[in-house]
Amino acid sequence: MIINNIQKLKTNLNSNYLSIYLFHGVIKKRISSKSVRNYNFKHMEKKKFENYIRFLSNNGKAITLNDILKKNQKFKGHYIITFDDGFYNNYKYALPILKKYKVPHIIYLTTNYVDKNLISWIDRVDIAIDRCKRKFVYSSILKKKFVLGKKKNKIIFLNFVRNYCKSLKQTDLNKFTEILLKDLKLYSPKSSSSDLDKKLNWKNVVCMSKNNLTQFGAHSHGHNVLGHMSKSQYKKEINLSLKTLLKNTNIKTEHYSYPEGFESSFNDEIIKFLKKNKIKTGVTTLLPKQNRNSLFRLNRFFVI
Numbered sequence: 001m002i003i004n005n006i007q008k009l010k011t012n013l014n015s016n017y018l019s020i021y022l023f024h025g026v027i028k029k030r031i032s033s034k035s036v037r038n039y040n041f042k043h044m045e046k047k048k049f050e051n052y053i054r055f056l057s058n059n060g061k062a063i064t065l066n067d068i069l070k071k072n073q074k075f076k077g078h079y080i081i082t083f084d085d086g087f088y089n090n091y092k093y094a095l096p097i098l099k100k101y102k103v104p105h106i107i108y109l110t111t112n113y114v115d116k117n118l119i120s121w122i123d124r125v126d127i128a129i130d131r132c133k134r135k136f137v138y139s140s141i142l143k144k145k146f147v148l149g150k151k152k153n154k155i156i157f158l159n160f161v162r163n164y165c166k167s168l169k170q171t172d173l174n175k176f177t178e179i180l181l182k183d184l185k186l187y188s189p190k191s192s193s194s195d196l197d198k199k200l201n202w203k204n205v206v207c208m209s210k211n212n213l214t215q216f217g218a219h220s221h222g223h224n225v226l227g228h229m230s231k232s233q234y235k236k237e238i239n240l241s242l243k244t245l246l247k248n249t250n251i252k253t254e255h256y257s258y259p260e261g262f263e264s265s266f267n268d269e270i271i272k273f274l275k276k277n278k279i280k281t282g283v284t285t286l287l288p289k290q291n292r293n294s295l296f297r298l299n300r301f302f303v304i
């Protein structure tokens with residue numbers, strides 16, 4: 001469910017349910033309209049972000065995931081702010097605004113991306129297609145020729161790749177993306193210092209964890225779809241994320257965000273394994289009212 005204006009926030013706050021909002025990044029100003037970067041509005045303009053946060057802080061009460069662990073609560077008017085992936089722009093642009101309005105929030109880190117300032121697999125495809133000047137590309141893996149040229153066609157292609165990759169079973173999507181880029185004869189960097197790609201580093205995370213508003217959770221190690229991995233693969237992925245976070249920051253998190261967060265991104269076995277690792281909540285990107293009462297199936301509204 002997408003929230004794209006203040007009116008929708010208002011309706012949400014007036015419902016009897018807890019509203020958990022999902023953000024990814026906050027940027028200084030809009031990306032050029034010619035570019036396909038940020039075509040899905042994952043990163044929000046600073047001004048717009050402040051409008052949302054100002055409205056929420058004036059009209060509702062921000063709580064944390066720890067607050068919802070207590071029983072028999074009423075959530076009308078309450079909300080939780082979450083960020084996925086661990087972008088450096090959370091620190092640079094979002095934090096000063098969240099501090100200004102004293103709004104607590106949680107940032108779910110994809111630990112290998114933070115560790116090495118890596119660009120996520122899907123952002124690497126976006127960058128390659130954005131830079132591509134060719135009118136067509138042919139993929140022998142996908143056995144298809146794709147029209148590019150215009151921005152509209154590039155977006156069709158990017159949505160196709162997203163859906164294709166997210167449906168793959170037992171595949172490391174970072175490695176697959178590398179193979180796909182070679183197959184398409186396209187280049188994309190692995191790391192970047194741009195506001196759209198730079199990740200927080202461990203020093204930033206430690207520094208932020210010392211303020212009384214920022215909390216950190218885990219969001220896998222390499223942003224692979226946990227529900228599409230074998231048991232040994234997802235166990236390794238979850239263990240690595242929790243260990244890497246602990247080793248670098250001394251944070252023992254109790255909160256997890258499933259990469260992609262759709263219905264097949266997690267299952268009962270994965271939840272059982274997370275519980276074994278002392279995780280107490282899991283957030284998704286499912287539609288509201290689905291599984292609303294489970295702490296491991298918490299729904300979020302994607303704010304753009």
Ligand SMILES: [Zn+2]
Nearest residue numbers: 084085259260
């Ligand atoms: Zn993510």
